[in-house]
Amino acid sequence: xxxxxxxxxxxxxxxxxxxxxxxxxxxxxxxxxxxxxxxxxxxxxxxxxxxxxxxxxxxxxxxxxxxxxxxxxxxxxxxxxxxxxxxxxxxxxxxxxxxxxxxxxxxxxxxxxxxxxxxxxxxxxxxxxxxxxxxxxxxxxxxxxxxxxxxxxxxxxxxxxxxxxxxxxxxxxxxxxxxxxxxxxxxxxxxxxxxxxxxxxxxxxxxxxxxxxxxxxxxxxxxxxxxxxxxxxxxxxxxxxxxxxxxxxxxxxxxxxxxxxxxxxxxxxxxxxxxxxxxxxxxxxxxxxxxxxxxxxxxxxxxxxxxxxxxxxxxxxxxxxxxxxxxxxxxxxxxxxxxxxxxxxxxxxxxxxxxxxxxxxxxxxxxxxxxxxxxxxxxxxxxxxxxxxxxxxxxxxxxxxxxxxxxxxxxxxxxxxxxxxxxxxxxxxxxxxxxxxxxxxxxxxxxxxxxxxxxxxxxxxxxxxxxxxxxxxxxxxxxxxxxxxxxxxxxxxxxxxxxxxxxxxxxxxxxxxxxxxxx
Amino acid sequence: xxxxxxxxxxxxxxxxxxxxxxxxxxxxxxxxxxxxxxxxxxxxxxxxxxxxxxxxxxxxxxxxxxxxxxxxxxxxxxxxxxxxxxxxxxxxxxxxxxx
Numbered sequence: 001x002x003x004x005x006x007x008x009x010x011x012x013x014x015x016x017x018x019x020x021x022x023x024x025x026x027x028x029x030x031x032x033x034x035x036x037x038x039x040x041x042x043x044x045x046x047x048x049x050x051x052x053x054x055x056x057x058x059x060x061x062x063x064x065x066x067x068x069x070x071x072x073x074x075x076x077x078x079x080x081x082x083x084x085x086x087x088x089x090x091x092x093x094x095x096x097x098x099x100x101x102x103x104x105x106x107x108x109x110x111x112x113x114x115x116x117x118x119x120x121x122x123x124x125x126x127x128x129x130x131x132x133x134x135x136x137x138x139x140x141x142x143x144x145x146x147x148x149x150x151x152x153x154x155x156x157x158x159x160x161x162x163x164x165x166x167x168x169x170x171x172x173x174x175x176x177x178x179x180x181x182x183x184x185x186x187x188x189x190x191x192x193x194x195x196x197x198x199x200x201x202x203x204x205x206x207x208x209x210x211x212x213x214x215x216x217x218x219x220x221x222x223x224x225x226x227x228x229x230x231x232x233x234x235x236x237x238x239x240x241x242x243x244x245x246x247x248x249x250x251x252x253x254x255x256x257x258x259x260x261x262x263x264x265x266x267x268x269x270x271x272x273x274x275x276x277x278x279x280x281x282x283x284x285x286x287x288x289x290x291x292x293x294x295x296x297x298x299x300x301x302x303x304x305x306x307x308x309x310x311x312x313x314x315x316x317x318x319x320x321x322x323x324x325x326x327x328x329x330x331x332x333x334x335x336x337x338x339x340x341x342x343x344x345x346x347x348x349x350x351x352x353x354x355x356x357x358x359x360x361x362x363x364x365x366x367x368x369x370x371x372x373x374x375x376x377x378x379x380x381x382x383x384x385x386x387x388x389x390x391x392x393x394x395x396x397x398x399x400x401x402x403x404x405x406x407x408x409x410x411x412x413x414x415x416x417x418x419x420x421x422x423x424x425x426x427x428x429x430x431x432x433x434x435x436x437x438x439x440x441x442x443x444x445x446x447x448x449x450x451x452x453x454x455x456x457x458x459x460x461x462x463x464x465x466x467x468x469x470x471x472x473x474x475x476x477x478x479x480x481x482x483x484x485x486x487x488x489x490x491x492x493x494x495x496x497x498x499x500x501x502x503x504x505x506x507x508x509x510x511x512x513x514x515x516x517x518x519x
Numbered sequence: 520x521x522x523x524x525x526x527x528x529x530x531x532x533x534x535x536x537x538x539x540x541x542x543x544x545x546x547x548x549x550x551x552x553x554x555x556x557x558x559x560x561x562x563x564x565x566x567x568x569x570x571x572x573x574x575x576x577x578x579x580x581x582x583x584x585x586x587x588x589x590x591x592x593x594x595x596x597x598x599x600x601x602x603x604x605x606x607x608x609x610x611x612x613x614x615x616x617x618x
Contacts, residue, residue: 008585160573164580171581212573219569226550227569230561232611241562330563334570 006172013168016161017368022400023143024162025365027155029404031140031210032358033133035343035351040133042092043493044415046475047127048116050487051092059119060085060271063094064263064282066122071096071287072260075113077104079253081284086119088280088299092489094119129425130415136408141217144430156218163211170204173197189374196367199360206357207364213341216334247327249311249320251285251293258290261317270296270310273322280307284314293320304339306332366401373397395444395452402456403440405504409463410436412497416467416474450515457508464501468494533589538580541596546576548604555610 017024033040042048063085071081075098082097093116105111116125141155142148170176180201183194200207219227228238263282271279278298285293292314298307304326311320326332339345343354373394380386414432418425440459444452471494472478482490526534550572557564579596586592 003585005585009581012581012584160576163573163577167577167581215573216570219572223547223550223569223572225547226554226572227565229547229551229607230554230565230568230611241565245562245566328559328563330559330567330570334566337570 009168009171013165013172014372016168017165017365018372020158020161021365021369022396023158025362025369025400026143026404027140027158028358028361028365029140029408030136032355032362033408034137034140035346035355035358037133037137038089038092039489039493040136041130042489044130044132044412045127046471046477046490047420048093048125050477050485050490051086060087060279061264061267063119064267066117066119067094067096068260068263070115070117070122070124071098071284074098075100075111076288078111078113078287079285081287082281083284084281085279093117093125128415128420131426131430135426135430136411144434153218153221156215156222159211159214159218160222163215166200166207166211169200173201176201189371189378192367192371192374196364196371199363199367203357203360206354207361209340210358210361213337216337217341245327245331247323247331248309249293252291253286254290256290257288258292258315260284260287260292261294261313261315263294266294266312266317267296269319270312273310274298274308278308287314290315300339300344302339303345304332304335305342305344306335306339369397369401394449396441398444398449398452398456399437399441402453402460403437403443405500406440406456406460406463407433407437409460409467409497412467413463413470416470450511454508454511454515457504457511461501461503461505461508464497464504466501467497530589534583534592537583537589537592537596541593541600542579542583543576545596545600545603546572546579548600548607549575551607552603552610555607 064083067081067083067085071078071083075081078098078100080099082095084095084097086093096113096115096117098111098113100111100113102108102110116127117123118125141152143151143155173179179197181198183191183198185191187194215222225233227242228235231238231241263284267279267282274296275298278301280297280299283295283297285291285295294312294314294317296310296312298309300307306326308325309323311322312318313320326335343351346354376390377394380390411429411433414429418428418432422428440456443456447455468479477487477490479491479494482488482494550568553571553575554561554564554568557567559567583592583596
């Protein structure tokens, strides 16, 4: 039986969209939150002093000096130092990062330092142990609990499947332009389909970009033959060619000690070149070694992964190279695709747009799953059947679509409620999230469909609206104090979770009302 | 269980295998051929072709799930792979665009 192209694509759209829809949902949820990973990090460490965000030339130099003293004392033989002064959305406090291999570390074990220092006196700031927003962000490409090499590859594969779902969705959407703003409420299944289409179409550029760029991240894993084919598949040659494509000068450790060049003059030269306001961080490769290299980097200020970097010899202080732009057209293309996905360049307005588009993506997936489920129900009702598999999937749908938001709220609850001195606190915050998620997937198995939806929506509503309350009860950084202090990271977080809670409460109340009207 | 699709279970499985083996193969050989044809240095062409290869694979997947005959699918994918792969090998040995 011959089928039209649209019919074939409809089948493919349903299969590709549905089979892994729960994982897609999880990826979109954690990925969207990931756009505010630094802000969520801050909220989850209320002990850290709120920092005024106006960096000056003096404060940057002071920060660098403080950092270098601390690093010389604590990680003199590191592979690499990163010094991030508080001058950017991502750096509210002076950050120092240093990795020392076991062979050269003072403890005899591999040492990974990631600390925040007080810029005035070099003291280490010790906030509560937490994975913060960064853990949520990482989950969107390595999931959790499973070996990351495997999960990263799996998520890459999922990106390809999602792209098929997107492409086929566009193909089967009738009246693409005519129905652009169609939304017919209270028409049962039709309404769910309209919502699905509307959310997808209104954020379509984002969805296409995020999915395609998601695939480009895994070229090395999924298209290695194309990436190195024309060079004859010689692994060493391919690696060398890609390294050269980066355009960064080689720096090699020589295991011969040498005094590190003073960073102040280097920083001054760099700031004159890239501009004061553009400075983001310093990296020192192989400090205290003959092969030392100092790299000054600017912020991301264009939709690209690329940013200007200036390379200095770490012993003589001489300027080696200034990378002003991506070295080639194809590298610039690659950098732009990755940069658009990561959105490091985005200011607060654009960042919100990314976040909301990601939430829309979640909505597309959720409404798609619900629409499919309702259509199946209609078919089964007509045949007088109700197979176990179908009922199970329906229940699990609730546990994922409503349950994941509850679980994420639990993550924030755990951050405020778990004792600060507790060991493995960071792990237990994440365990809390998954334990609650597990409970949320089991709960619908004990309830009817309608009850389960309603109860979980109420639960989500309360879970989110109470976050600012719990925060006020356990810290001094409550909503009113934050607004008064002009701390829009904290206030923004509290207000956003409040709004989210209210949305869920409204949805629950609407469901309640429908039940009463039907009764 | 209502089955609306025109395919049997084995036809569907056959198509998934067709994606994974000859489909993936054709995407790779087409990508490599593209990297020989693009007017850039070798490494740059390879990177560009890699970026495009996902679109090529997607198009192949769409075709596989529309084409009626599973036999034709395998024949055309394998033939296509042989052609694009052979051409790529030829271009590799006689030297592609100057680096």
